[in-house]
Amino acid sequence: xxxxxxxxxxxxxxxxxxxxxxxxxxxxxxxxxxxxxxxxxxxxxxxxxxxxxxxxxxxxxxxxxxxxxxxxxxxxxxxxxxxxxxxxxxxxxxxxxxxxxxxxxxxxxxxxxxxxxxxxxxxxxxxxxxxxxxxxxxxxx
Amino acid sequence: xxxxxxxxxxxxxxxxxxxxxxxxxxxxxxxxxxxxxxxxxxxxxxxxxxxxxxxxxxxxxxxxxxxxxxxxxxxxxxxxxxxxxxxxxxxxxxxxxxxxxxxxxxxxxxxxxxxxxxxxxxxxxxxxxxxxxxxxxxxxxxxxxxxxxxxxxxxxxxxxxxxxxxxxxxxxxxxxxxxxxxxxxxxxxxxxxxxxxxxxxxxxxxxxxxxxxxxxxxxxxxxxxxxxxxxxxxxxxxxxxxxxxxxxxxxxxxxxxxxxxxxxxxxxxxxxxxxxxxxxxxxxxxxxxxxxxxxxxxxxxxxxxx
Numbered sequence: 001x002x003x004x005x006x007x008x009x010x011x012x013x014x015x016x017x018x019x020x021x022x023x024x025x026x027x028x029x030x031x032x033x034x035x036x037x038x039x040x041x042x043x044x045x046x047x048x049x050x051x052x053x054x055x056x057x058x059x060x061x062x063x064x065x066x067x068x069x070x071x072x073x074x075x076x077x078x079x080x081x082x083x084x085x086x087x088x089x090x091x092x093x094x095x096x097x098x099x100x101x102x103x104x105x106x107x108x109x110x111x112x113x114x115x116x117x118x119x120x121x122x123x124x125x126x127x128x129x130x131x132x133x134x135x136x137x138x139x140x141x
Numbered sequence: 142x143x144x145x146x147x148x149x150x151x152x153x154x155x156x157x158x159x160x161x162x163x164x165x166x167x168x169x170x171x172x173x174x175x176x177x178x179x180x181x182x183x184x185x186x187x188x189x190x191x192x193x194x195x196x197x198x199x200x201x202x203x204x205x206x207x208x209x210x211x212x213x214x215x216x217x218x219x220x221x222x223x224x225x226x227x228x229x230x231x232x233x234x235x236x237x238x239x240x241x242x243x244x245x246x247x248x249x250x251x252x253x254x255x256x257x258x259x260x261x262x263x264x265x266x267x268x269x270x271x272x273x274x275x276x277x278x279x280x281x282x283x284x285x286x287x288x289x290x291x292x293x294x295x296x297x298x299x300x301x302x303x304x305x306x307x308x309x310x311x312x313x314x315x316x317x318x319x320x321x322x323x324x325x326x327x328x329x330x331x332x333x334x335x336x337x338x339x340x341x342x343x344x345x346x347x348x349x350x351x352x353x354x355x356x357x358x359x360x361x362x363x364x365x366x367x368x369x370x371x372x373x374x375x376x377x378x379x380x381x382x383x384x385x386x387x388x389x390x391x392x393x394x395x396x397x398x399x400x401x402x403x404x405x406x407x408x409x410x411x412x413x414x415x416x417x418x419x420x421x422x423x424x425x426x427x428x429x430x431x432x433x434x435x436x437x438x439x440x441x442x443x444x445x446x447x
Contacts, residue, residue, distance in 0.1 A: 008181075009179070009181060010179065010181060011178065011179050012164075012178045012179075013177045014177065018177065021149075021151070021200075022151045022177075022200035022240065023175070023177050023179035024179075024245070025243065025245025025246075025248065026153070026179075026240065026245070027179040027181075027198075029243075029245055032249055032253065033249060033283075034249045034282065035246055035248065035249065036246045037283065039246075053168075053176060055164075063291060063292045064252075064253070065283070074164050074168065075164060076164075076165070076168055092220070092224060093220070093224065116161060116164070117160035117161050117163065123161065127161050127162065127165070129225075129226075130162075130165065130224075130225030130226060130227050131164075131165050131225070133224050133225055134169075134224045
């Protein structure tokens with residue numbers, strides 16, 4: 001039968017390591033969802049990306065059942081991977097943690113376009129470049 | 142020490158940020174004690190965000206929420222505009238709110254209440270209440286697949302099953318979801334129940350439900366559509382289907398063929414607008430409707446194979 005949607009909730013949680021603690025608890029608890037059931041299913045589906053931050057969109061129905069879809073990893077995670085480094089700079093602004101090319105920025109922007117709320121690819125590139133600078137990753141031509 | 146005092150309190154950090162930059166702002170306000178963030182208003186009563194913006198929320202265990210920590214966080218967010226070269230990130234305001242300790246893993250139990258349909262009492266696994274005389278208890282933990290069992294169509298089916306199931310029946314449940322209706326049939330006396338569903342999450346949930354209601358041995362669960370039924374899966378005493386009405390119509394013939402002569406059926410999932418056409422499809426397939434119940438805009442049908 002047709003299920004009526006009650007709410008859509010967007011979260012970012014570490015793969016395989018989500019817990020019922022905030023933000024999962026308050027975000028889903030207010031809709032009466034069985035949080036432990038969500039956590040179990042999310043961790044099961046993301047067990048191969050343990051610790052990687054994964055955006056997830058949860059659709060909650062009026063009968064308090066839910067479905068969820070996993071989205072593309074955050075731009076910063078993709079930038080760190082593209083730069084071949086472990087993490088961003090500790091002292092942003094003075095320290096350069098790594099370097100990525102404009103072409104790599106473009107690739108990440110294409111991948112993230114539909115999840116970034118950006119109006120077009122240029123706007124997505126600007127966001128990815130800004131994210132790189134905020135992580136101490138230099139963008140070169 | 143009580144359970145609630147052992148749980149930590151949390152501080153919520155709330156920022157209204159431009160839509161394009163939500164992800165980056167979220168990362169900046171994450172803490173060492175909570176790497177997750179949420180997007181959207183913090184509660185159902187929060188005013189809608191202004192156009193082009195949305196709320197970002199992160200959390201920190203309140204023992205870490207100190208004045209120095211807040212100042213460092215504010216400095217990090219204030220630096221974003223110059224670091225990114227995005228002037229729209231200037232002047233982001235952080236709001237802090239303390240949340241009391243709560244056992245979120247069990248918070249659904251506050252809004253989920255046990256309910257009865259005829260002799261069946263649908264209870265939480267943790268409910269200690271003993272069944273009243275003549276009452277049959279069904280233990281349900283809501284999950285992803287179908288929620289709480291409170292949907293009108295589920296309740297209609299639970300009511301009709303009590304008038305249909307006889308001791309020793311073999312029952313088929315098409316589109317079983319949580320397995321609730323198949324398990325209810327077992328609790329009402331069915332000898333066995335076979336449930337199938339195209340949703341891969343259904344089988345583990347249904348198996349768990351059957352186990353927690355003491356009837357795992359009497360149930361069989363399969364993942365898939367009608368193609369998972371074999372030649373041997375026929376002559377059932379009863380068939381249940383609480384599914385979309387277009388699927389009921391398309392498979393009415395097959396559902397009927399799985400029944401023994403004079404076997405019973407309970408079908409639901411039919412909205413008002415499709416009730417007449419769906420009933421006609423049943424009757425064309427040789428299924429005689431003897432009872433049609435309505436709850437809200439939903440219809441359910443019971444009857445027997447000719």
